[in-house]
Amino acid sequence: MKNEINENYWDCLIVGGGLAGGLLLEALSHFHPEARVLLIEKNGTLGGNHTWCFHESDVMSSDSEWLMRLISKSWPSYEVFFPLYHRKLESEYFAIRSEDFHERLMDTHRNSIRLNQMIKSMDDKKVILENGEIHYASCVIDARGWRENPAGEFGYQKFLGLDVQLKKPHGLTSVRLKDVRVPQTDGYRFIYLLPWSETELLIEDTYYSNTPDLNPEVIKSEILKYLHDQGWEIERIIREEQGSLPLALKIDKNRRSEVLKLGASSGIYQPVTGYTFPQTLERVHALAENSRIDLADWKNILDLYDEKFYQQAKYLCLLNRMLFKASHPSKRYLMLERFYTLPQELIERFYQGKLNLKDRLRLLWGKPPVSVLKAIKALVS
Numbered sequence: 001m002k003n004e005i006n007e008n009y010w011d012c013l014i015v016g017g018g019l020a021g022g023l024l025l026e027a028l029s030h031f032h033p034e035a036r037v038l039l040i041e042k043n044g045t046l047g048g049n050h051t052w053c054f055h056e057s058d059v060m061s062s063d064s065e066w067l068m069r070l071i072s073k074s075w076p077s078y079e080v081f082f083p084l085y086h087r088k089l090e091s092e093y094f095a096i097r098s099e100d101f102h103e104r105l106m107d108t109h110r111n112s113i114r115l116n117q118m119i120k121s122m123d124d125k126k127v128i129l130e131n132g133e134i135h136y137a138s139c140v141i142d143a144r145g146w147r148e149n150p151a152g153e154f155g156y157q158k159f160l161g162l163d164v165q166l167k168k169p170h171g172l173t174s175v176r177l178k179d180v181r182v183p184q185t186d187g188y189r190f191i192y193l194l195p196w197s198e199t200e201l202l203i204e205d206t207y208y209s210n211t212p213d214l215n216p217e218v219i220k221s222e223i224l225k226y227l228h229d230q231g232w233e234i235e236r237i238i239r240e241e242q243g244s245l246p247l248a249l250k251i252d253k254n255r256r257s258e259v260l261k262l263g264a265s266s267g268i269y270q271p272v273t274g275y276t277f278p279q280t281l282e283r284v285h286a287l288a289e290n291s292r293i294d295l296a297d298w299k300n301i302l303d304l305y306d307e308k309f310y311q312q313a314k315y316l317c318l319l320n321r322m323l324f325k326a327s328h329p330s331k332r333y334l335m336l337e338r339f340y341t342l343p344q345e346l347i348e349r350f351y352q353g354k355l356n357l358k359d360r361l362r363l364l365w366g367k368p369p370v371s372v373l374k375a376i377k378a379l380v381s
């Protein structure tokens with residue numbers, strides 16, 4: 001029994017090898033190279049099937065050292081195209097492809113990762129696997145991703161993306177973050193383009209919709225139409241990804257469970273984008289750079305960040321209510337068109353989910369392009 005405890009005793013046990021779990025593993029190996037960490041993932045690979053993207057301003061310079069190892073590609077700028085407005089923002093943009101995430105983490109941390117493991121139960125100090133193994137730790141982290149069917153009222157950011165090989169170079173030099181010059185069906189809609197190489201692209205068709213379901217065949221044909229309209233001929237489709245991210249119209253504080261949660265499982269994300277990256281990275285950094293891997297310390301750190309998050313989230317959910325309830329689906333893009341005319345620093349703080357008071361007033365100031373009556377209802381609902 002003693003032997004079993006020694007062998008199966010860890011400083012940190014991470015359950016879930018997606019974005020949050022993988023980042024924590026990498027950060028702990030940087031800040032606590034001597035620590036015994038085990039990551040348990042139910043699937044055969046880490047990271048699922050995602051392309052995760054983020055802005056330079058989402059990353060603190062002190063993260064660069066360990067995070068950059070996981071980056072698949074970066075671009076020096078990005079562009080947005082609206083019917084009446086175009087802007088190029090000189091701000092670096094990064095992407096992590098989940099297959100790179102898997103390979104790079106496995107290369108360095110093979111002995112700290114258990115794939116294809118189902119868990120039977122977990123608490124704040126212990127994880128029991130389906131095969132009966134018991135693992136103990138100073139801290140257990142639940143990084144199992146989105147909860148199924150969360151309660152509450154939501155809009156959705158839903159999308160389908162294809163990595164495609166083109167027959168000839170596309171000529172793009174920066175990321176096309178949003179091309180809104182497409183029919184505004186099913187809410188605010190835009191095409192998103194990441195040029196991986198001269199002839200390879202990720203192209204995504206995204207909808208800010210009232211419903212979560214998407215029709216892959218219809219969206220694929222829309223993507224093919226867009227490529228055709230740009231004069232780009234496809235040689236082959238390399239891979240496909242899709243998602244439907246819930247965007248809360250009201251935020252409820254999660255009831256604190258005894259197991260510490262990180263990433264989507266904590267319900268902490270930027271409510272307007274549905275992205276977890278900035279919030280997760282900030283927390284991963286704070287936990288990993290703490291001098292001890294200690295349950296009480298880590299709980300205090302997460303509590304502090306969560307408190308700040310809920311202040312921001314209340315406001316961001318108000319923006320969601322204006323977007324999903326006060327504006328007509330075909331006119332939702334007008335709110336975003338106006339948003340992208342604002343100063344770059346404000347746009348960056350929006351993505352980080354760190355708007356200051358002046359930013360918040362500025363976003364609502366003037367004439368937001370929504371029905372005034374509906375906006376008032378959205379404000380008070």
Ligand SMILES: Cc1cc2nc3c(=O)[nH]c(=O)nc-3n(C[C@H](O)[C@H](O)[C@H](O)COP(=O)(O)OP(=O)(O)OC[C@H]3O[C@@H](n4cnc5c(N)ncnc54)[C@H](O)[C@@H]3O)c2cc1C
Pocket residue numbers: 015016017018019020021040041042043046047048049050051052053054117118119143144145146241242243244245262263264265274275276277278
């Ligand atoms: C296609 C797609 C693209 C996206 N792009 C972005 C983006 O660019 N930026 C961004 O911030 N967000 C993006 N998102 C949102 C994205 O879901 C989250 O930001 C991110 O993946 C959440 O990370 P996570 O680690 O919390 O959850 P996940 O990445 O979902 O990871 C959870 C992991 O836990 C594992 N797991 C679940 N249950 C168990 C269990 N019982 N035992 C062991 N393991 C378990 C799962 O298999 C999975 O590997 C995207 C979503 C999709 C679907």
